[in-house]
Amino acid sequence: MKKLGFGLMRLPKEQEQIAIERSAQMANRFLERGYTYFDTAYVYNGSEVAFRKAVAERHQRSEYLLANKLPVWCMKCAEDAQKIFDTSLERCGVDYFDYYMLHSITDDKVEDLYKYDCWNFCRKLKSEGKIRNFGISFHGSPQVLEQLLSDNTDLDFVQLQINYLDWDNGVIASGKCYEICRRHNKPIIIMEPVKGGTLASLKPEAAALLDDTRSPASYALRFVMGLEGVMMVLSGMSDEAQMEENLATFDAAEPLTEQEQDTLKKVANVLLDSPVVGCTACGYCVKGCPMEIPIPKIFSAYNREILSSDGKAKYNKVTENKNSASACIACGACETACPQHLPIVDTLKKASEIFE
Numbered sequence: 001m002k003k004l005g006f007g008l009m010r011l012p013k014e015q016e017q018i019a020i021e022r023s024a025q026m027a028n029r030f031l032e033r034g035y036t037y038f039d040t041a042y043v044y045n046g047s048e049v050a051f052r053k054a055v056a057e058r059h060q061r062s063e064y065l066l067a068n069k070l071p072v073w074c075m076k077c078a079e080d081a082q083k084i085f086d087t088s089l090e091r092c093g094v095d096y097f098d099y100y101m102l103h104s105i106t107d108d109k110v111e112d113l114y115k116y117d118c119w120n121f122c123r124k125l126k127s128e129g130k131i132r133n134f135g136i137s138f139h140g141s142p143q144v145l146e147q148l149l150s151d152n153t154d155l156d157f158v159q160l161q162i163n164y165l166d167w168d169n170g171v172i173a174s175g176k177c178y179e180i181c182r183r184h185n186k187p188i189i190i191m192e193p194v195k196g197g198t199l200a201s202l203k204p205e206a207a208a209l210l211d212d213t214r215s216p217a218s219y220a221l222r223f224v225m226g227l228e229g230v231m232m233v234l235s236g237m238s239d240e241a242q243m244e245e246n247l248a249t250f251d252a253a254e255p256l257t258e259q260e261q262d263t264l265k266k267v268a269n270v271l272l273d274s275p276v277v278g279c280t281a282c283g284y285c286v287k288g289c290p291m292e293i294p295i296p297k298i299f300s301a302y303n304r305e306i307l308s309s310d311g312k313a314k315y316n317k318v319t320e321n322k323n324s325a326s327a328c329i330a331c332g333a334c335e336t337a338c339p340q341h342l343p344i345v346d347t348l349k350k351a352s353e354i355f356e
């Protein structure tokens, strides 16, 4: 199995809607080149239906592998798991998933996973042939990961956020979580290898450290593809150029040299010197915000201001018809939803001080 997975969270859009024909052409290109793995989720807005129209209605089921996820934060009782699963199957236009995982587990979601018996629900799906592999997508602490893998030894795989910037991060702890999965002998699927695009466009001091005949994103992908035990690397490709570049990187499958590994450590140090917000633009925070604040877009403008002092125009644009950062009432709903554990309320306050 070729190791690049097509993440469907950031499909190309036209007038705020997923562009189905462009997505279908990208999927065709991906399949033609021998890649087969697609990753969607119940909570990725419009992604499952886009998959059905762009892929499932145009290709045989045997041509592709499809991963999907159960979001415990959308459940109010144990019975909701079946409703969510059936909805996902219907939206995707398939009758089974190759990979199914408990979605975005953070430490505070673990209690609900047991309360609603999500573990046994997925085991039942597997025994019925509705899913082929059962795993978790994990954003919590190493201690909790260790506990979950010890208590659920039958998990087929673990999906982790791994990239060279988060490797030693005290909260994301990519490196420690990776080691735990290796010790438990679990195949690893990698998400956010480019940290939501952060490692694709580096600030000039960091980019200057890299060989400019290769893109910054290709270094980030080569960092993760070379790790032992990695089964798949997901990339949320949102245009054709990105896809071509990723296909070329994975076709070449060149591991990083020792010198390149050292250089990436230096790049990480330069990046860690800037107080940018580590937002991956996943959008999980937006749905529950009572003030409908465009949080990731504001953070993108904020990062631009920090890195190149030109975020104001972007900020004005993204808040044109929306509430601005100062509308935040500090209810905390967004911070509970954020898999990156970001201090959203405080950062919005800083953004409002800079921009308003």
Ligand code: SF4
Pocket (backbone or CB within 6 Å): 288, 289, 290, 291, 292, 293, 295, 327, 328, 329, 330, 331, 332, 333, 334, 335, 344, 345, 348
């Ligand atoms: S804390 Fe602020 S930004 Fe977060 S959900 Fe509440 S109102 Fe929205």
Ligand code: SF4
Pocket (backbone or CB within 6 Å): 278, 279, 280, 281, 282, 283, 284, 285, 286, 295, 296, 337, 338, 339, 340, 341, 342, 344
């Ligand atoms: S603030 Fe957190 S939840 Fe919101 S988009 Fe960024 S990473 Fe995702």
